[in-house]
Amino acid sequence: MTTPTRRQHTLEVLVENEPGVLARVAGLFARRMYNIDSLNVGPTQDPTISKMIIVVGVEGHSLEQVIAQLDKLISVISINEILADTKATDHGVTPDYQN
Amino acid sequence: MTHVPTANGTKMTGATSLVKSLEAAGVDVMFGIPGGAILPAYDPIFDSTIRHILVRHEQGAGHAATGYAQVTGRAGVCIATSGPGATNLVTPLMDAAMDSVPLVAITGQVPTAAIGTDAFQEADIRGITMPFTKHSYLVTDPADIPRAVAEAFHIANTGRPGPVLIDIAKDALQKETTFNWSETIKLAGYKPQIAPNQSAIDDAAALIAQSAKPVFYIGGGVIKANAAPELCQLVELLGAPVVTTLMARGAFPDSHPLHMGMPGMHGTVAAVTSLQKADLLITLGARFDDRVTGKLSTFAVNSKVIHADIDPAEIGKNRHADVGIIGDVRETIKALIPALKIALAKQRADLTPWLNSINNLKSTYSLGFDIPEDGSLSPQLVIQRIGQISGTDTIFTSGVGQHQMWASQFISYEKPRTWLNSGGAGTMGYGVPAAMGAKVGAPEATVWAIDGDGCFQMTNQELVTCALNNIPIKVAIINNESLGMVRQWQTLFYEGRYSNTSLDSKRIPNFPMLAEAMGCVGLACDNPADLDKTIEMAMSINDQPVVVDFRVHKDAMVWPMVAAGTSNDDIMIARATAPDWDSQEL
Numbered sequence: 075m076t077t078p079t080r081r082q083h084t085l086e087v088l089v090e091n092e093p094g095v096l097a098r099v100a101g102l103f104a105r106r107m108y109n110i111d112s113l114n115v116g117p118t119q120d121p122t123i124s125k126m127i128i129v130v131g132v133e134g135h136s137l138e139q140v141i142a143q144l145d146k147l148i149s150v151i152s153i154n155e156i157l158a159d160t161k162a163t164d165h166g167v168t169p170d171y172q173n
Numbered sequence: 174m175t176h177v178p179t180a181n182g183t184k185m186t187g188a189t190s191l192v193k194s195l196e197a198a199g200v201d202v203m204f205g206i207p208g209g210a211i212l213p214a215y216d217p218i219f220d221s222t223i224r225h226i227l228v229r230h231e232q233g234a235g236h237a238a239t240g241y242a243q244v245t246g247r248a249g250v251c252i253a254t255s256g257p258g259a260t261n262l263v264t265p266l267m268d269a270a271m272d273s274v275p276l277v278a279i280t281g282q283v284p285t286a287a288i289g290t291d292a293f294q295e296a297d298i299r300g301i302t303m304p305f306t307k308h309s310y311l312v313t314d315p316a317d318i319p320r321a322v323a324e325a326f327h328i329a330n331t332g333r334p335g336p337v338l339i340d341i342a343k344d345a346l347q348k349e350t351t352f353n354w355s356e357t358i359k360l361a362g363y364k365p366q367i368a369p370n371q372s373a374i375d376d377a378a379a380l381i382a383q384s385a386k387p388v389f390y391i392g393g394g395v396i397k398a399n400a401a402p403e404l405c406q407l408v409e410l411l412g413a414p415v416v417t418t419l420m421a422r423g424a425f426p427d428s429h430p431l432h433m434g435m436p437g438m439h440g441t442v443a444a445v446t447s448l449q450k451a452d453l454l455i456t457l458g459a460r461f462d463d464r465v466t467g468k469l470s471t472f473a474v475n476s477k478v479i480h481a482d483i484d485p486a487e488i489g490k491n492r493h494a495d496v497g498i499i500g501d502v503r504e505t506i507k508a509l510i511p512a513l514k515i516a517l518a519k520q521r522a523d524l525t526p527w528l529n530s531i532n533n534l535k536s537t538y539s540l541g542f543d544i545p546e547d548g549s550l551s552p553q554l555v556i557q558r559i560g561q562i563s564g565t566d567t568i569f570t571s572g573v574g575q576h577q578m579w580a581s582q583f584i585s586y587e588k589p590r591t592w593l594n595s596g597g598a599g600t601m602g603y604g605v606p607a608a609m610g611a612k613v614g615a616p617e618a619t620v621w622a623i624d625g626d627g628c629f630q631m632t633n634q635e636l637v638t639c640a641l642n643n644i645p646i647k648v649a650i651i652n653n654e655s656l657g658m659v660r661q662w663q664t665l666f667y668e669g670r671y672s673n674t675s676l677d678s679k680r681i682p683n684f685p686m687l688a689e690a691m692g693c694v695g696l697a698c699d700n701p702a703d704l705d706k707t708i709e710m711a712m713s714i715n716d717q718p719v720v721v722d723f724r725v726h727k728d729a730m731v732w733p734m735v736a737a738g739t740s741n742d743d744i745m746i747a748r749a750t751a752p753d754w755d756s757q758e759l
Contacts, residue, residue: 143486148328
């Protein structure tokens with residue numbers, strides 16, 4: 075039996091340090107069914123900017139789509155991928171559903 | 174539209190600062206209802222140059238602001254108090270987000286000290302609306318009001334348009350502040366890309382020139398970007414067929430010979446099939462919605478895709494793009510025209526066989542409907558005649574359901590911003606308040622709401638607002654005494670078990686009397702012989718809203734249809750009837 079490999083990506087996300095910014099990011103991941111493996115928030119040298127380190131498990135979604143949706147949040151200033159699990163394989167799954 | 178106000182540097186309350194900021198942002202009208210938490214703002218509104226239209230329900234304010242925005246291209250403004258006032262804006266905000274409508278919603282919030290205490294009329298409206306606002310603010314310091322307003326309008330109107338919420342604590346409205354309006358927007362995390370990348374344009378042009386079976390797949394973004402004239406030039410340069418989605422009706426003239434109609438669940442056979450059989454989709458301001466693609470894994474399987482959109486997250490979201498172009502779609506089309514001329518000079522595929530086969534489908538499977546044998550009124554005929562009699566300068570809105578689909582099929586749209594509907598959200602009840610907002614935004618235009626008897630009963634209270642505020646809209650209730658589209662699905666997929674879809678609206682309410690009670694003219698029509706003269710009567714009344722109860726045949730269905738979750742290849746032109754594919758060469 076093999077366990078499906080999930081590709082993990084670590085994103086360094088600079089955000090405006092303002093109330094509600096964590097809810098914006100967490101809510102986006104929840105409503106678009108993206109998996110957060112871990113999320114840390116900390117200060118930067120600029121008190122108006124916070125840094126989030128988000129480890130995201132990409133399954134059924136492309137990393138590009140996760141980043142593009144995250145980038146639409148006005149409070150998100152920049153997104154950089156800092157580590158990639160190169161051993162895992164990419165799962166290109168196209169959404170198919172009916173409603 | 175904006176200007177630096179002379180009041181800069183003067184002391185005033187947060188409430189006055191809000192109104193001065195809205196004036197500085199160029200707001201000329203807003204729709205709303207006062208209440209406790211927003212009440213301080215209503216005092217300076219009393220003296221403002223901004224026309225405030227007092228609606229009867231906040232949902233009406235939100236959809237009216239949307240109708241106004243869809244007609245004018247400028248952000249619509251709605252205003253409500255805290256708690257239930259604010260939550261009544263939830264549906265319009267979601268609706269505006271789904272259809273990319275620029276909207277600014279202002280809500281009062283309980284005083285800062287009471288936030289988080291479950292105070293009277295407290296609701297975390299910013300939290301509630303976070304999934305479908307483009308951005309949102311909770312303002313607790315009056316000094317932040319001008320900046321929040323300036324940013325909100327900038328965000329709502331630029332990039333991919335969308336709704337922005339400003340929630341303002343009551344004490345921030347009451348406190349003294351020094352007014353300071355600035356045009357300078359500093360948003361480190363918001364820089365929409367307007368100009369397309371030239372190499373992507375060149376790649377797209379080369380792909381188009383190689384293609385033997387291209388189709389222009391046109392979405393609502395073309396209307397948002399005011400790109401209809403440029404689109405026409407591009408289409409005529411290539412000579413390829415065009416389809417316009419539900420949100421793009423009017424972006425390309427229906428009368429144009431290259432127009433194949435609307436694609437999607439209730440699209441024409443020609444439009445749906447042209448997408449399915451294409452070798453290239455030239456996608457402009459559209460988003461591969463499930464109502465267009467049908468079962469995604471079977472959608473246009475042999476086609477390459479050029480996808481141009483201002484929202485980078487749309488590129489590749491549902492369908493892989495061979496060439497993605499991020500930018501304002503008008504700028505994209507303007508760049509594509511010269512690039513395509515160069516590419517076509519080197520190589521030009523013969524599109525004649527492709528056009529012949531699609532045109533053959535267009536003529537064989539043109540949209541039509543059966544006239545009921547019992548002499549009753551056909552809903553499609555009513556809508557078609559309203560379109561023909563009122564003309565192509567008329568603005569149409571609709572609710573959601575069968576009447577919406579027929580209004581998209583049987584009215585000929587020749588100009589952008591003449592067809593307003595709730596496409597992504599599918600909000601029943603959108604029609605009347607959106608028509609109100611449209612008429613305020615375009616007072617010279619005839620505005621018809623094509624509504625259903627179900628939809629009409631959700632939001633008709635705004636006819637009182639229309640009657641009292643000299644907003645003479647016209648409403649056609651396509652009264653089939655049922656939730657028609659749901660009933661159609663019950664007919665097709667639930668063995669005709671009509672669970673809770675009969676509204677009995679030919680018995681109750683009496684729509685003409687209801688209309689008269691709300692200060693409108695109420696008319697009724699139940700037979701084809703009276704149809705034209707009833708419509709002409711409604712057209713002749715311009716000093717009052719008019720409501721016409723068109724009592725139509727209830728078994729009419731919307732065709733063609735691609736059933737939910739099935740492939741576009743399985744399009745039906747009538748019940749259990751597929752097109753005769755054997756006679757077609759594609």
